[in-house]
Amino acid sequence: MDATLHTPGALPPEALYRRVDTADWTFRTTDELEDLAEVIGQARATEAIRFGVGMDGGGYNLYVLAPPGTGGHAVVRELLQERARQEPVPSDWCYVNNFEQPHRPRVLRLPAGMAAKLRDDMRELIADLEGAIRAAFESDEYRARRHQLEQSMKERHEQAFGELGRRAAEQKILLMRTPTGMAFAPTRNGEVMTPGEFEKLPAEDQQRITEAIGTLQEELRRILEQLPQWQREAQQQIRALDRDVVHAAVRHQIAAVKQNYSALPAVLEYLDAVEASVIEHADDFRLEDGAEWRPFGIPAPTAREALRRRYGVNVLIDNGRAEGAPVVYADNPTYSELIGRIEHLAQMGALVTDFMLIKPGALHRANGGYLVLDARRVLMQPFAWEGLKRCLASNEIRVEALGQALSLISTVSLEPEPVPLDVKVILVGERLLYYLLYNLDPDFRELFKVAADFEEDMDRSPETQWLYARLVATLVRRRRLRPFERDAVARVLEHGARLAGDAEKLTIRTQDIADLLREADYWAREEGRDTVARGHVQRAIAARLRRSDRVRTRVQEEIRRGTLLIDTTGRRLGQVNGLSVVRLGEAEFGYPTRISARVRFGKGEFVDIQREVDLGGPIHSKGVLILAGFFGARYLPDRPLALAATLVFEQTYGPVDGDSASCAELCALVSALAEVPLRQDLAITGSVNQYGEVQAIGGVNEKIEGFFDTCSVRGLTGAQGVIIPTANVKHLMLREDVVAACREGRFAVYPVATVDEAFELLTGLPAGTRGDDGRFPADSVNGRVEERLRRLAEQAREFARTGVEREQP
């Protein structure tokens, strides 16, 4: 039986704020520090990225789980660029006309830099051909041959009709034209015979003429039947002549271009197709550009423009000036930005397109290299995710208008030959998205086999502190800020620990650090200083706090004015100061909340009012049930608990969750049962397990500061303080004024490992342990509780007995 007091002592000021020991640091300002080339604290993630990037083959794309502010994008880009520099420059890609099926443009792959050359060569070739073909058709040789062909055709006509006319004339018959045809008439002295003259002829002459005319008509019919055939023959001959002339004019020029691409069969094949097409469409080269055709005042493409388009080369990707493999970051990953698009031109109110209007997407640009995407943005863009997956699964980029794919629009469109795809996609996004995709999208697992998980903080040790100082120096230089003095760096580092919420850790959310550096630089500039001192960093931290301080100030104000009832002096029965933490945007602050407990005779119920009205979260409820478990096991385990207890967070108007108040609730309950008042100048936080051990909670710094603020407004009495779980001591990185008050003995932080220690601190009485007789000392807290419970149990038995008697007749 132990009835002595074991009150734990207050923590020394060193334990409340772990300063950086700058004794080993020899530099004066960050100017003297080297840049930090490597990424600190992300060994796991960088290993994963290196592995993912190095793995060849399908599906080894990466998902980088980078919480906001960890600089995941920057790290990924740096690692990729480092690797991409050593990799070969990928091919050029271009689209060219498919002369046989114009709606299916052909894709050509060329060594880097050759696509632009092909485009220029083709442009020059077509300009040359225009001249050469026109010259060929204007040459005297061509004209002479053509004239000869036309002449012989004409002669054939004239000969046929002339022969017929002569044969008719021999029989004194005239071939004449009527308004609607041709006819034969017998003549007399060069004039057509009149019917009277004809009738005067002897019958045999009449017979002869009639027969002759019949024969001549038959011959005329034969000639007329042959006319179209002759015309066709003449046209064929002229066409063959044209073809020969063009071929002669074109052959050498195209052969000269072909020499440049002798190692590229696909290009040679294309040039053959160009040759055939030019010969086929030689007439187009002869069109004069003349007056612009402007129907309804709308400019229409001229023949020459149309020609240049037809034989143009649409350079999709020109890697001529690239060094290494591409690393592309698609900022706005819409479907068409990723996969490319087919644009349309409005012509005379219709939308038209051709292969020259195919525009590349980010996948084209990244082909042969790396594509970095922000996971959330890809998922937010309609169809972008599905489009991306389709390309990765099929290893080809098929440019397809979205409207076309969904049958939303119907206009002239293309089906370009797909481009083979060899790309590594790196998605950077939040952890939640990764787990959602992993569980809900079966393709995701197949396509993104490597996950790189970014840490938010790292261990704090002299070595890592040194690296951290160099990181600060690097950030300072990169952002062109004033150099930071050694103490200023130390303060940044200490703030890094506070941001991590742990004195033994440092945050590596570089975004937050960078913001702090920039803000400290601002204050140094305001003061006209060349270097940033510790005071500037401190000021930046304070200013940031102040900016987001409105709600905290209001809460503290309402406590001061007595609207929120919080006692900070004296002792009260069944009432204790608990601590809550609120997170609002970037502000996180703590404030005290009154927790009260009342007990009466009952049937062993613990009523958590919060839970009864559905304002308590499941973890809160769990805390209360554990508390009941502890209670039942520690006090009078062999008798029924004959009490009814109610617990409540006073003056809370919204949901409460978390078990960090379970220790406070237990203390309030014990106070109410033992009828021992509790100190109100202390606040307590911590969760409790069924064995009465006090367990760690979150937001310890904010909670201590919250109670400190409440007390310091009313004036620190020197007796005030906060009870925290011992397990939380390592997390302490308290505000400067709190540490100062503790150092001066005006405030205190007490670590407790068990509820008994808390009882002793709050009541000033020993907690008491069971003696050999199995009983707690009578004047200890536990003893008083058990005594009260015993009384209640007796009462219950008495009540049960008398209640039965009364009912007997």
Next chain:
Amino acid sequence: MSEPAPPAIRRILVALDASAGSVGALRAAAAVAAAASAELAALYVEDVNLLRLAALPFAAEVDPISGRARPLQPEDMERLLRVQALRARQAFVQATARLRASCSFRVARGRIVPELLQAAMEADLVALGAIGSLSAARGGALGSIARAVIAEAERPLLILPHGAALRPPIAVAVDAASGARGALALGARLNDYFPSAELVVLLIADDPKQAQALRGAAETVLAGTRTRYRRVAGADVDALGRTLQAERAGTLVLARASRHLSVEAVGEVLARTNVAVLLV
């Protein structure tokens, strides 16, 4: 070169048969009539030979498209000629709608060439299409009627091939043998109808000295007319045709007395260049 200058154009005869060439001739004639304030007379001749043909018992015509023969009746022919005359009249009314000078349209019945030559006697200029609707279907740029009229008419003749129009620049071909004075004077008058047009004189001469002489003679006639001179070496139709193309000439004026002038040569020029030809 001492013949008198041609008389002013006061009356123009146009031979109409509703063919495209004759409508072109009608338009050209109307343009000249408007410019010269001359009277415009159109003549449509119903060919008596066609009527006779239709009256023959076995008369038939061969359809040029199907090659089939179909019987002809005199009343059919009468109707066909009436329809053609009506079309000619419609074309005439349309072409002369805005003409202030006096216009007349006459239908005559008879043999075409004599009727035309007869009417031409009263005109200062005769316009006709190079190929008419009744010319024999036998190719060539000149129809049988145009040939006959060229051979026999004494008046200045304006011949329009299919699709051609009277347009500047006006080119006058001059050689040592031709009575170039009349051609030059009429060419200059036509040229005056087109504001700011330049007359082109083609000097057909083998050597520059000869050309210089021809130019000197021409300049005396053309005083006051904006003129450019081109020498055509070699007196063949090929060279003339090339020069006409190079100069983008729209109308060629030729003197009948020219060494080049034969019906065949005019036909060749028309076949190659598609210009309107004015024979003086």
